[in-house]
Amino acid sequence: MAPDGQILAPNVYDAEPIPDAARLEIERLLISGDLFRYTAAEGAPVALLEQEFAEMMGSRYALAVSSCSAALFLSLKALDLPRGARVLIPAFTFAAVPSAVVHADCVPVLVEVGSNYRVDMDDFAAKLPGAGAVLISHMRGHTSDMDAIMALCDAARIPVIEDAAHSLGTQWAGRKIGTIGKLGCFSFQSYKLVNAGEGGILITDDPELAARAVIMSGAYEQNWKKHPGLQNSYMLWQNKLPLYNMRMQNLSAAVIRPQLPEVDARVAKGRAGHDRVAARLNDSAWLSVPPALPPEERAPDSIQFNLAGDWSDAEARAFQAAAKRRGVSVQVFGLSQDNARAFWNWQFLGEMPDLPQTRAMLMRACDVRLPTRLSEAELDFIAAALVGAAEDVKG
Numbered sequence: 001m002a003p004d005g006q007i008l009a010p011n012v013y014d015a016e017p018i019p020d021a022a023r024l025e026i027e028r029l030l031i032s033g034d035l036f037r038y039t040a041a042e043g044a045p046v047a048l049l050e051q052e053f054a055e056m057m058g059s060r061y062a063l064a065v066s067s068c069s070a071a072l073f074l075s076l077k078a079l080d081l082p083r084g085a086r087v088l089i090p091a092f093t094f095a096a097v098p099s100a101v102v103h104a105d106c107v108p109v110l111v112e113v114g115s116n117y118r119v120d121m122d123d124f125a126a127k128l129p130g131a132g133a134v135l136i137s138h139m140r141g142h143t144s145d146m147d148a149i150m151a152l153c154d155a156a157r158i159p160v161i162e163d164a165a166h167s168l169g170t171q172w173a174g175r176k177i178g179t180i181g182k183l184g185c186f187s188f189q190s191y192k193l194v195n196a197g198e199g200g201i202l203i204t205d206d207p208e209l210a211a212r213a214v215i216m217s218g219a220y221e222q223n224w225k226k227h228p229g230l231q232n233s234y235m236l237w238q239n240k241l242p243l244y245n246m247r248m249q250n251l252s253a254a255v256i257r258p259q260l261p262e263v264d265a266r267v268a269k270g271r272a273g274h275d276r277v278a279a280r281l282n283d284s285a286w287l288s289v290p291p292a293l294p295p296e297e298r299a300p301d302s303i304q305f306n307l308a309g310d311w312s313d314a315e316a317r318a319f320q321a322a323a324k325r326r327g328v329s330v331q332v333f334g335l336s337q338d339n340a341r342a343f344w345n346w347q348f349l350g351e352m353p354d355l356p357q358t359r360a361m362l363m364r365a366c367d368v369r370l371p372t373r374l375s376e377a378e379l380d381f382i383a384a385a386l387v388g389a390a391e392d393v394k395g
């Protein structure tokens with residue numbers, strides 16, 4: 001707030017403070033030096049986090065790891081896919097997702113994504129036959145048609161992994177996102193609803209998948225005994241699987257645990273803030289926020305919208321510049337150099353067919369962070385800056 005009472009451009013990049021309760025626990029851990037999840041006989045912060053997260057999600061098993069990418073990789077490995085198996089992923093996701101597929105010795109098959117940021121079901125159905133697995137990124141928290149995806153995959157007996165990196169708190173027809181597929185993966189990297197700088201967690205109801213993922217995450221020797229249940233499954237896999245050592249350490253769990261009770265409030269605030277800005281943007285003839293699919297209840301901490309109607313690349317760049325002058329940074333996914341969410345930059349995949357629908361979307365889809373801590377006045381400032389910038393260029 002400026003001295004004259006005017007709202008200054010809000011800072012959307014700073015994270016929220018970590019709850020005070022984390023400090024005491026971190027101090028205790030620093031004094032004892034007990035940072036490794038398997039040192040304590042029981043009650044290690046990582047084990048407690050797993051128990052609390054599984055309870056919160058209504059899942060049987062949770063495995064905390066070093067990142068969501070590690071959770072995706074371990075999920076693919078837990079499925080025991082043959083080398084070279086095709087894994088369908090949306091073409092609109094973060095580069096870490098095709099990377100996890102490659103890391104697991106599988107081949108990513110990119111599926112077209114529409115202007116509503118969701119998987120194109122015709123392209124999905126066409127590419128599904130023969131796939132070893134499907135990995136659905138709910139990119140930026142946008143949920144694709146999970147009913148249609150699950151119906152096709154169940155009929156073909158193809159396992160589904162949900163990449164719910166951005167989707168903690170989102171629901172689909174009353175079910176928690178991440179619990180619909182065989183495995184669900186979440187990120188605790190900064191810029192996510194729960195922030196530990198880095199970290200991830202995998203959930204599943206399947207005891208064999210859980211046991212395999214636990215061992216491969218680095219539960220060497222008899223450390224699997226510190227994970228509840230599953231004794232028989234672990235015996236089956238002991239010494240049979242590689243140890244990829246992707247464990248979470250206790251300090252991360254100490255930062256995450258006190259944030260879990262705040263998730264519901266953050267989700268409600270994030271949704272209200274998002275919808276407030278979306279309503280204003282949709283009033284502009286030049287901007288449009290695609291609606292969620294009817295079964296989805298979102299948990300957004302950012303907003304995506306399209307430049308509606310006819311915009312040239314030069315006009316889209318002029319819009320970004322005008323928004324910047326008004327104090328708001330806008331990313332147009334396809335226009336920024338080396339953007340990790342633009343599939344044509346994933347050169348590590350080698351030759352790829354073009355995906356005209358996804359490409360067209362990326363060239364006009366805009367992204368603005370809306371951290372859940374923003375006040376209504378700050379949200380209104382952002383909305384006014386975006387609508388004003390569109391007017392500057394098109395009005």
Ligand SMILES: Cc1ncc(COP(=O)(O)O)c(C=O)c1O
Pocket residue numbers: 067068069070093094096097137138139140163165166186187188189199200
């Ligand atoms: C859609 C999506 N999936 C997966 C990841 C990977 O998460 P992490 O950074 O925890 O590995 C990200 C990262 O932001 C992401 O955006």
